[in-house]
Amino acid sequence: MTNQKVAVVYRLDHxxxxxxxxxxxxxxxxxxxxxxxxLWDVPPDKKLMLEKGVDANYQYIRFRIPSKVIDKLPNTLRYLAWIFNCIKESQLTNHYDFYYVFFNGFLLKPEVPHLRYLSGPPLLPQLWKVPKGVRGWPLRLCKWIYLQGFRNNCPVYEYHRDNQYVINSKYTAELFEEAHDVKLPVVYPPIQMTGRNYIDDDLPQRDTVTFFSRIVDYKRPDLILKLAEKYPTTRFVIMGAVPDHRIPFLNYLKQEAKNNNLQNVLFFENPSDGRVQDELTRTRFYIFPAENEHFGMTTVEAIASGAIPFVHNSGGQKEIVHNKYLQFEYEDFFDKFDYLQQRDISELNQLRKELTEHIIQFSEENSVRKLLGYFKKDRFNLESGFERQVGV
Structure with missing residues (x-):
């Protein structure tokens, strides 16, 4: 297989x-x-690739509007800018035996071997967040411009019906079927379980409540600050990826913590794998406040590391966390957390055991085997027994 040329179309600079x-x-x-x-217009981050222990080459592709420029634009203009960055596989200088595509604006003919991985918008209109009233006018105008003038020639926000897709959760698969009348195969995001473990009697040593996800406004990390006010003797951590264009929001959160004298809140932006594991090992309760999250990889990571999850009762989070005691609505967030943190250690340990058994299905081995199955099937026309094994 070493002579096979494979492309991965997405940015890996953060x-x-x-x-x-x-x-x-x-x-x-x-x-x-x-x-x-x-394949992208910026190379993968060398430190990130080294830390993850993976090896990939880089092939530059030219966008009309550089992705680094788009990063600095307001949300509405970012939507409009990506319209102009559709690129056809036939335009490439180098061609490949198989393409894994994570960017919907990369256009391929159906006969070109490929797999598209879908994780949410733009193909799930139910998840588009358009502000009401005057604040929503710019985005509605941009969408109207796209539909009227660019949809046919630059279909970055369209379902390419003759292409092969998989999607990242049952929740998003149901939304996709509702929107497009097509049922896509589900391949859960791969979670690396290696090196993540806990022992039954370590809960008394765990002293931290943790938010771990991309630090953006719609993930609601602001709720962690409010919770920290109610529990001033508890250690709280907000950590996750922060691209350059999201730094102003991070600075806002830090200023809010300072204004309210929240000395029990720590921030770790773009943490290393070592830092993440250290913090999750110390975490008693992991909180994920985002509504209608498409899946929620970090929730699985936290569970595998022995943390008790407390998540919003919506979206793909319900596929990971079934127990109603561990789910909340915004209006009962504080009351349910207060109830949860008073539960007996033995009860919490039983919850951990059940959750740990449940998340095995989300392991990296299971998910990557399915993703590679599409490539292997295309390359070697594998017989139906293997296809059943990988779920394609």
């Missing part, structure tokens, strides 16, 4: 949820003896 899927995929390809090319 960490993130989709980036984690792409990196796990690259790790799987490396184990097959394949070093793929990453």
């Amino acid at each position: 960490p993130g949820g989709v980036q984690s899927v792409a990196i796990a995929l690259i790790r799987g390809l490396n184990q097959l003896g394949i070093i793929p090319d990453v």
